[in-house]
Amino acid sequence: METKNEQKAIIDIGSNSIRLVVFSYSRVKGLIEHLNIKTVARLSMHIDEEGNLSSEGIHILIENLLKFKDILNDISVTNVFAAATAAIREANNCEMVLLEAEKHTGIQISLLSGEQEAYYGYLAVIHSTNITTGVTIDMGGGSTEVTYFENKKIKFSHSFSFGAVSLKKKFIQGSSITLEEKENLIAYVWEQFQGLPWLHNLQAPVVAIGGSARNLAQVDQQRKNFALNGIHQYELSASDLQEISYEFAQFSFERLKKLDGLSADRADIIVPALETFRIFMEVVKSSAFIYSKKGLREGIILAHLIDQFPDDFKVNDVIKNAIRHVLGKFNMNENESLHLFGIFSSIYDKFMQWGFIAPLDNKKLHLHAFQLFHIGKEIEQDAYSQQTFHIITNLTIDGISNEDRLKIALIASYKNKGTFKQYIEPYQHIISTMESKKLRDVGALIRFIKGINVLGRSPIKDVFLTKTAANTIEFIFLVSEKYMLEQYQAEKLKRHLEKIVDMEVKLKFVDMEEIQE
Numbered sequence: 001m002e003t004k005n006e007q008k009a010i011i012d013i014g015s016n017s018i019r020l021v022v023f024s025y026s027r028v029k030g031l032i033e034h035l036n037i038k039t040v041a042r043l044s045m046h047i048d049e050e051g052n053l054s055s056e057g058i059h060i061l062i063e064n065l066l067k068f069k070d071i072l073n074d075i076s077v078t079n080v081f082a083a084a085t086a087a088i089r090e091a092n093n094c095e096m097v098l099l100e101a102e103k104h105t106g107i108q109i110s111l112l113s114g115e116q117e118a119y120y121g122y123l124a125v126i127h128s129t130n131i132t133t134g135v136t137i138d139m140g141g142g143s144t145e146v147t148y149f150e151n152k153k154i155k156f157s158h159s160f161s162f163g164a165v166s167l168k169k170k171f172i173q174g175s176s177i178t179l180e181e182k183e184n185l186i187a188y189v190w191e192q193f194q195g196l197p198w199l200h201n202l203q204a205p206v207v208a209i210g211g212s213a214r215n216l217a218q219v220d221q222q223r224k225n226f227a228l229n230g231i232h233q234y235e236l237s238a239s240d241l242q243e244i245s246y247e248f249a250q251f252s253f254e255r256l257k258k259l260d261g262l263s264a265d266r267a268d269i270i271v272p273a274l275e276t277f278r279i280f281m282e283v284v285k286s287s288a289f290i291y292s293k294k295g296l297r298e299g300i301i302l303a304h305l306i307d308q309f310p311d312d313f314k315v316n317d318v319i320k321n322a323i324r325h326v327l328g329k330f331n332m333n334e335n336e337s338l339h340l341f342g343i344f345s346s347i348y349d350k351f352m353q354w355g356f357i358a359p360l361d362n363k364k365l366h367l368h369a370f371q372l373f374h375i376g377k378e379i380e381q382d383a384y385s386q387q388t389f390h391i392i393t394n395l396t397i398d399g400i401s402n403e404d405r406l407k408i409a410l411i412a413s414y415k416n417k418g419t420f421k422q423y424i425e426p427y428q429h430i431i432s433t434m435e436s437k438k439l440r441d442v443g444a445l446i447r448f449i450k451g452i453n454v455l456g457r458s459p460i461k462d463v464f465l466t467k468t469a470a471n472t473i474e475f476i477f478l479v480s481e482k483y484m485l486e487q488y489q490a491e492k493l494k495r496h497l498e499k500i501v502d503m504e505v506k507l508k509f510v511d512m513e514e515i516q517e
Helices: 055-074 094-105 114-126 164-171 179-194 211-223 238-250 253-257 270-284 296-308 315-329 341-353 365-372 381-394 402-412 417-427 433-451 484-493 495-501 512-516
Strands: 008-013 017-026 030-040 079-084 109-111 134-139 144-150 153-160 206-209 235-237 288-292 460-468 472-479 504-511
Touching (some): 008 055, 017 055, 030 296, 055 094, 134 211, 134 270, 164 179, 164 270, 211 288, 235 238, 381 402, 402 417, 472 484, 472 495, 495 504
Parallel strands (some): 134 206, 206 288, 472 504
Antiparallel strands (some): 008 017, 017 030, 144 153
């Protein structure tokens, strides 16, 4: 049983906001977020003409830290790591600010360098996506960190001393940006990126981190009526960013504040962020802008956890670990969920060889759907199919795209053709008719295999298929021990196989001991 003492807190002191996150980790369930509280502090707006964080800025910092300290005391969390980024890092009175904060709150603040900040963002991305080569951009309030990685290994990193809040302060006088201000801002950001030679023409996907990137992804989902839930790994194109830029140019500040997907407290800084991302895409020559929900805080947490549990955080096992954690949250064993997958694969390969089934665009989905099949039974036995579809379409599964997650949900929730048709109806613009049939057939086959796994004991050890001249397919299951329940279930469910092959299916169970005799 997890105790409060095993929970850890991260306080992220950014240039725009200060955030408190409390989490715990277990190998079975993964990283669990228990608390996430944000206050908009805008510390970078409190840097005075001498380059110092003003007394008002210091007061805001201390006030928020004391509030967070009261919360942590209330929930009995004592393990706290506080990290400060650009606003404090670049203040001339940085050391005094840190000393004052510790004196009044008792919280020791670690000052992150730009390189550390960039590294933590990269670490979060490689452990929560399946992108092997890419460029990260983490735009905060007072700085912007970028990295380039190949085969999940970091090659370059850099921290620019501008962010969404500091760009607003530097270029925008009123609440809305004028055409001249926008041109000046673009020229400045373009010049900054041009000064970093390794960034040019990388032609790799851009992975964007931070609140401004999240808001743009949410805005894009709203404007496209995106039917799937989930924001992590959501992808926009360069032309999407251009279209949003055109739309924002037509909006008044009041309209921006009310725009679906955009936080009201970001309405005055979203244009500097958007234009920065747009120029960045141009310099990198990238066509894909992918939002990562996991960023600096997750990177800090991961750095701690990787030291303690190195075997749990291998960069090429992102999906495997994510699926294990989903199963763990529903008290399902990873190995048990794979029971009989070999039998499924044997039948699937034979069906494909005979032309009854066409391969999915991504064959790896078989494994994930097999593991998560009818996971909704853990919530409601009578509505397991509906629950399964709802759970998977509303989950974040690291390393799996939104479209693939939908496909897994359709397979894993399969009950019959009727429910499948009902679930896929709102998503027919995403999944083609041809792919739809492939998914339905895979779901029907898994439905049969999982259905004969009675009580999880399955005595089935192997399967052989033969096709007869009489338009019949015979399945010969090699079994050990008792198999009456399995045989009963197989006969009951064989109609799912017959719908795939459009032929009669005969089932035969053969005791392995009888063969050996």
